[in-house]
Amino acid sequence: MSWDERQRAMLAEMGYRLPVALDPTPEPEAAEPEPIVVAAPPPPVMRVAVPAPAAVMAPPAMTQAAPAQAADFAGLDLPALRDAVAACRGCGLCEQRRHAVFGQGALQQAQWLVVTDPPDESEDASGDSQPGDAGRLLDRMLQAAGQRRAGDDATAFVTPLVKCRPPRGRAPQPAELEACDAVLARQVALLQPRVVLAMGLQAARRLTGTTEPLGRLRGRVHQWRGLPVVVTFAPGYLLRSGADKAGAWDDLRLALSLLRAS
Ligand code: SF4
Numbered sequence: 001m002s003w004d005e006r007q008r009a010m011l012a013e014m015g016y017r018l019p020v021a022l023d024p025t026p027e028p029e030a031a032e033p034e035p036i037v038v039a040a041p042p043p044p045v046m047r048v049a050v051p052a053p054a055a056v057m058a059p060p061a062m063t064q065a066a067p068a069q070a071a072d073f074a075g076l077d078l079p080a081l082r083d084a085v086a087a088c089r090g091c092g093l094c095e096q097r098r099h100a101v102f103g104q105g106a107l108q109q110a111q112w113l114v115v116t117d118p119p120d121e122s123e124d125a126s127g128d129s130q131p132g133d134a135g136r137l138l139d140r141m142l143q144a145a146g147q148r149r150a151g152d153d154a155t156a157f158v159t160p161l162v163k164c165r166p167p168r169g170r171a172p173q174p175a176e177l178e179a180c181d182a183v184l185a186r187q188v189a190l191l192q193p194r195v196v197l198a199m200g201l202q203a204a205r206r207l208t209g210t211t212e213p214l215g216r217l218r219g220r221v222h223q224w225r226g227l228p229v230v231v232t233f234a235p236g237y238l239l240r241s242g243a244d245k246a247g248a249w250d251d252l253r254l255a256l257s258l259l260r261a262s
Pocket of ligand 1: 085088089090091092093094100162163164176179180183
């Protein structure tokens, strides 16, 4: 594999130094990357004991949230699906969202589908997938792998596992994941990606169907909906843990090799 000056600059920005065998102008050997920091599992679900209702007292008046409505996304094209997601009430996560985060990238067929963890506060506020510094790092990673999520010629599509932010950043509950699977399934059907990149612990566990630590899910090829899946770190995590950028680049190279083999 040969690298042009633009890719070298991007890799350097990611903190990755090309191995001597791949770099015709080698630099002094890079320091060993620090051991992989395994992301902590999501916090346990709090269970609150509910007292039995008094037999003779009327129940207190409560403000009822609108019930979740099962959504049918079959047959929608990408713009219509985006509109449907913006108005979706398929699960309780719609109650507190500011914006549903549909995702961004290829307008038709995508080479890579990048599935990230559920929206954080900045995504919920903006409606954009991976805004800010994490998004800029993600864009540099994609560009180093020959992918891009912006422009009419975008080759990748970046979207969160569920489109609405769980309150206080908690992990999505099983019913919420199940409800939003229909959106992801329609995105896959429309975009027909050749490789899926799962970025972050929650995305990785959902797409691989396991509860294993991220470190054990990286470095191998999983299957999801008949597609090859590669697991790597979340962009936000990589901002805080630069030592793992080299490992993330190894994951991207694995995804790249699958794309070339497909
Ligand atoms: S998380 Fe998904 S299923 Fe739930 S309301 Fe948002 S878009 Fe609909």
